[in-house]
Amino acid sequence: MEHTLTAIARAAYPGRTVDPAHRLDRETSGLLACGCNPRATRILKIAFARCQVAKTYLALALGAPADDRFTVTAALKLTGASGVRVRMHAAADGLPAVTEFEVLERRRLQCGEPLALLACRPRTGRQHQVRAHLHHVGLHLVGDKIYGHDEMIFDRFTRSAMTDADRAALRLSRQALHAWRLALPHPGTGKPLSFEAPFAADIQEFWDGCR
Numbered sequence: 001m002e003h004t005l006t007a008i009a010r011a012a013y014p015g016r017t018v019d020p021a022h023r024l025d026r027e028t029s030g031l032l033a034c035g036c037n038p039r040a041t042r043i044l045k046i047a048f049a050r051c052q053v054a055k056t057y058l059a060l061a062l063g064a065p066a067d068d069r070f071t072v073t074a075a076l077k078l079t080g081a082s083g084v085r086v087r088m089h090a091a092a093d094g095l096p097a098v099t100e101f102e103v104l105e106r107r108r109l110q111c112g113e114p115l116a117l118l119a120c121r122p123r124t125g126r127q128h129q130v131r132a133h134l135h136h137v138g139l140h141l142v143g144d145k146i147y148g149h150d151e152m153i154f155d156r157f158t159r160s161a162m163t164d165a166d167r168a169a170l171r172l173s174r175q176a177l178h179a180w181r182l183a184l185p186h187p188g189t190g191k192p193l194s195f196e197a198p199f200a201a202d203i204q205e206f207w208d209g210c211r
Contacts, residue, residue: 005032021045022053025128027143029200030057030179035187043187048125054183057120057130058104058199060176060207063139064114068103072133076126084151088132098123099133107210109171115142115210119180130177142206143172176203 009018021033021044033053035041047053077094078085088094100121107115116139120130128147134140135147145154149169156162167173183194199207 009034022048022125024179025131025175025177027174028057028177028179029203030197031182031195032179033182033184040187044184047184047187051123052185054181055122055179056181057122058178058180058203059118059120059130059134060142060203061116061118061134061139062113062142063116064106065101065103065116065118065137065139069101070137071098071100072137073098074133074136076129076132078127082151084146084154086128087146087151088126088128090132090136095126096124097126097129097133099130101134107207109210117207120177131175142176143170144175144177145170172202172206174202176206178203 005020006018017036017038019035019038019041021035021041024030024032033044033048035044074090074097075092075094076088076097077091078087079089079091081089100123102119102121103116104119105117107117109115118134120134122129126132131141131144131147140148145151145157150166153162153166153170156166178200179197180199181194181196183192185191186193198204
């Protein structure tokens with residue numbers, strides 16, 4: 001597949017190994033840690049598994065959070081309770097999951113709907129955790145096809161059957177989630193490293209268009 005990260009990395013760095021040590025959702029932009037050899041990748045994966053890595057995402061969430069700082073603690077699992085098989089749900093018998101949220105700024109869409117720029121700090125690493133936790137507290141990301149107002153948009157997307165109404169409801173062609181900051185130990189020396197990636201251009205443009 002020519003549009004995968006590994007394919008793009010092979011083209012950009014011929015002859016070098018670029019092996020992801022963790023995962024981002026398909027439409028999420030930003031930082032991804034990779035190893036350049038099997039040993040480095042293995043050490044990075046261990047660091048993620050031992051919660052030695054600090055990740056911060058930026059997100060544009062529709063709605064008005066009641067507090068500028070809040071934490072969502074809700075176990076998550078695939079329950080089969082919806083029409084989208086990959087959607088995570090809060091469930092008492094799910095895997096423990098904790099995400100800390102901070103409102104960085106509040107604006108409104110042109111229609112007047114409230115919008116919040118959030119810093120999201122997952123303390124666990126569950127599938128779709130940030131998106132599922134926001135949905136759990138009544139918020140959802142701009143452009144989210146699974147955890148937005150109509151989860152079946154994702155089904156229509158996979159079948160190339162999205163409607164103009166779907167695109168208008170999403171407001172953005174992809175979910176407004178960006179891996180902003182990453183702090184982790186160097187796989188060779190253990191030295192603390194930190195990285196930051198500016199907002200992707202499409203999300204920044206959308207945010208700039210709000211008031």
